[in-house]
Amino acid sequence: MKLNRLSLLYFTASAVVANNNLMLNVNLAKRSQDLAKREEAEAPLSDSNSDASLEQIELPPTLGKDEFDAVTSKNLVLVEFYSPYCSHCKSFFPTWQKAYRIFKTKFANLNTDMRQVNCIENGDLCERESIEFYPNILLYAPVLDKDGKPTGKSKNIGSFPRTLEKTEANLVSYIQESLADYDSESASMPSASKEMSVDEILKAVSGEITKPIFVSFWQATKKQWNSVDLGGKVRFSDNCIDCLHVKQLWDKLSNKIVSLADSGHFLCSDYPKVCEKLELDSFKDAKRSSPKFIMFLPKDRKAIRFDYDGPVDVAKMKWWVNKLFVNSAYEVVSAKGITEVMEFTKTLRHEPFAQNYPLKSKVTVVFFFDVNAVTPEDEAVLPYMLRTLQKSPFNIQLYKGKHNRILENIQTMGENLISYINYDESEKYEFNEAMQIATSITQVPTIVVLKENSLIPEIYQNFALEQMRKYDEIEKFLERAQYPFIAELTPELVSAYFVDPDYALDIADAKVVIIFVDLDNLKETDEALYRLSLVAHEYNFLKKSYYFNKILEQRASKEEEVEKLKAKNAETLKIMTAMRKQVPHLFNNDDVVFTFINKPTSKNFRYVKGWRIRPDDYDVGDAIVVSKDHRYFWDTDLNNKKLRNEPKQIKSVLMSLLHKDNNMQLKFVGSPYGGLFYFMNYVHDFGIVGYLGFIVVVYALIHISMRLRRRRYRSQGIIGVNNGAFLPKKSNKD
Template identity: 40%
Template sequence: MRFLACILALLWLHATVAAPPGKIADAKDAKDTTVQLPEELTSETFQASVSEKLSLVEFYSPYCGHCKDLAPIWEDAFQASFQEQLSLGIQMRQVNCVESGDLCEKEGINYYPYLRLYAPSVKDGKTVGKHIDTFPRTLSKTMENIKNYLINSVAEFDSDSANLSSASEEIDTDLGMDIVSGNIEEPYFVALFSATNEEYEGSFSDSCLDCIEHRRNWEKLSNLVVTSSKTGHLNCHSNPNLCKKMGFPQLASGSKLLAPRYVMFVPKSAGRIRFDYPNKDITDVSRMKAFVTKLSLNYKYEEVSPYDLQELKVITPQLPESFKEVDFPLDNKLAVVFAYDKKSATPEDKAIMPYILEMVSLLPFNIDLYASSSDLLERIVERETQALVEYVNKDSTFADRSFDRKMFLAASLTLRPTLYIYKANSLTPVVFQTFALEDMRMPDKIRKFVEKNAKPMLGELTPFEVSSYFSKSSRKSEEDRDDKVLITFIDSNNKDELDKILFDMSMAAHQYHLEKQEYFYNDLVTKRGIKDTDVAKLKEENAQSTTIIERMRKEIPHLFDRHNVVFTYIDLKTFPRLADYLGLNIDGKQYVPGDTIVVSKSLSKYWDQNLAGQQLKSTPQELRRVLKHLLDPKTTAEKPKGFRSKLVGSPYHRFLRVFDVVHQYGFFGYLIAFSVLYVGLALVKQYKRLRKNASYNRRGGILGNGVAKAD
């Protein structure tokens, strides 16, 4: 036995010595073991270090088991990326939270290990280190992933990213077939070019429209998403059959000027493999990165607990009494949670997940998709609703409220499976109320719910988000017809003023949410009371059983998801003319921070005055009165003075607003108006002619009244 072991050892030694030197050398060269980890940062050295360069910082505890597991991986990643750190001006550092507990507390570190990215930022004229990103919680902390995350960070946050080589690989037929069939272990984002492999590496032919710019941006994007997804370029002139199989035969023909197309593929375990990027334009790389990142994180339908949601900060135990401690831009993360019962769930229940994944990927907001079997989700909704009541009562102008459990149950009671939407900076989680199993198997119904409710509590309105906040089709939709978008103007340069405006908006948003629930709950109770009275009366009258049962079966609809108001803001520093562009300033006003307008979701009309006829401001009292009046004029005792809607994009002067009634119906409005005018003029003309004929008749016609004239 020993003899056999010696023989095997000699054979292994021979194979090692005879092996190609490149392979052994490559393994050693992957990391530089001669360099040691730098000194740990402390409260005294932290800011000076992270304000100098892009820094990936690990916050750890020496007593943490996960930290001990990460320690050798972190060291390997440091050594493997050491040359890149030197050449790209980045660094990997560590903080021991046992020895520097005050620093970790100041940075809000609540679990270990915690990997954060810091970048130099100018604040009050000084360069400081600012927390700009966090290592993705769904990404395994391997040496390769940590190194790739560094490259991704340089590509996104460093101006020298143009020096990075592309991470995109050339796709051949074999790899392409695996990608298309979903036989892949991680997502692939694919760019399809109307070119050959040789043209992609050199210069493009005339058939590939703007492909030089597309390739430049694509190579930048490939490094931006390297931690989330693999990227590959497919040149359709070299792989025509594969491009045809993907549904783009035109790209393979070269007969037209065609821009590249972009498609995301995920493993078939997601239930759906392919997701087309909806926009052909790649000039805004950040949009495409958001699309790829969301799909890469969400296709796994990660199982989460309430503790995980609290770590993500989408569960809000309480809101701050001031926004001075809240960083701007706001963290507007949302979480859509598929809640199911582990004991009774079936594959059919989860079949809706790919549809929700597509909806989430197309929305321009920071949305994560999860699954959860926790029984505590309902309790979280109740706890946040109670916290909401406490929060709005802090406004002395708001009548004291108490938590109404019956109203809470009417607005949130649901069967499982269902959906919950939790939002950062919000105490208003949203519940998809299901009363039958088939409710969760209706993609159109769920799409409407997600599109309506998966919006930030206080979101910035930019040209990119306009189509997500407004919908022309809502003119015809009874469900969306009464929805509004409230827009407040801010100036992010004025921090003190900004804090007050954001706090006022937050207070007004939560107050309206509660008052709207009260309004619809009272309406529900009243209608149920009428129904009970009618049934009792029918019984007293000894009406037929079928009549009584028919009245009892008549449903009282839950209308809690009507008259929604989404709160947004426009930063005058960034988009000073956006309101004018959208037709929300037909009077040519000079909007200033704090000014507010309420716009119909159909983008057809808006209100920019309070009930006294003055410019509407962002104070909770004014917004509360206006929104309640728009909900139901009967709810406001104050009689409006000069409060009226204005037509979006009206071409008429304010003294000619009567013509807005015609203008809002476009061509048909003017056609009907001219038809009415034409008919009116014709009737007047006919009337005059009839009067003239009558006058002639009274005089006896053309020859007079028939009396002989004297000689």
């Protein structure tokens, strides 16, 4: 089969040479080599690759500490840390062995390896690498200097996906994917994307697949696609002028997601009806149409189709695919399992601690349920949650949890919060158990949101069965809770932190606190984020206390009203109506999210559409509070001093805004007015409409003023005539 295909390419090339197209001949020869490599990689193990030949490949010896450092500092290495006493490790050994043999057959000439570490013999090494369970499969790569040369050190750059079954095929796919990501020599690997038939597309659309598949749809024919592959003269049509570039990116991406999803391409020009049914008919008449991308999941994931609408960027698309793959598995985690997927903590130290930048800023969403009472109707909310979280630009992950210790940890976090925010000797707080219950009590199933390095969980308080069926309310809850506790504000995230008030009416009084740091100075940045963490935790506690007291007042008022009705012997219906009167749930009001801008790269914000804050006006250590609708900001404190990243100073500003005491001067984002012309800020706040209204008012005032002046002149003229009657008449001579 391989010989026939290569022969066909040879004869095709000969015919082209006869037409004096030498360049095409060279390209065809290169393409034949790529096809041969691809066929060899995709072919089942037979003949020379038989089981008998595979068994001749022996596993290398396990690594000690020195050998581990030497091997991982030179090549990309997948390492299995195991214990000979671990039953899971023993049952996994044949899989690892077979995967190693297949790997050595397929990738023998590439700079990668598979090795093992016996943690009983090398306890110091496993402790250094923070190995807490077995088998633990981690990926290591050499640390390079700024010139791209090895430094003699290595680092852990990833781990085998938790939700991916540990089979030999998946292990080999993970190595292939890692090679495409980290080894520049593998950039010429043949594309893993396969051309899809109509039947294959229909199976994907209906979820009749066993593995997720990421599909690209092209306004092209098979002839055009193959001519690009073969280096021919025919190219994509004129209305797809960027397709050639996108195809190059797609080929790279296909090799970077092989462990997570299959990849395929579908040619809509050959099958326009199929693409029309998929609502891709924009290809039909578009003057310029780019490829479309859709991820299809197996139907047991409860949601099948997800359209990718982000930029055509390999890193961003891989991140999107990985996020969907992990979240759609709906993995069940225990309280301990949560600590394995994020930096979960129940306590925080009263000192800065070293962090790894850029921050991962993970947010973990847990669908919490009672295993003895949960129903399929309860879990019907999961695909809705999945779609909402997939739209989020943040590092957010979805799990299921059934361990009661998760709720116990929330109680512990609330208690430990008090000691963390008692940093000021002049103002001490006490744990309020009633408030803790009021803000965390819920029926199950419910939704719990945990954030890295935060003692503030978000809980969807479910008081009735139907509340877990209100998907629009759950979507709003997740959109509000999606923000990391503290994360870097980048130009790409501006649209996530700041919302157009015309499209989100429920963001009234929400704020964003921004501090300015220098990520080139990591020690100072750690200290700055520690101070920001203090004020973030303290404000959250004070806000809840403020609204908890309001609720107590409203409840007292309601009880008083009921007692008055009883005293008047009022009708039972009136009394019951008063007793059932809802007390508004206020804890979600006046939300504040906390973030930071890296000052050395802040010039990139000038290119963000709609962004009107000028980072050049601020220095490292400064702070600014901005309304979530990006209309107002505050960069001074109550004493009109420059706002700095100091907990007491920022707290005083936030509490003044919470109480709405009008002690803070309102400033308008992007407005050039101040001093005597401060009133013009209100005009500027309404944009073009404001200025048009201002012009109309000024014109009306001028018009009214001129009319009044004319009336006065007329009145003066009449009086003047009357006064003239008393003057002596001029003689005829005069």
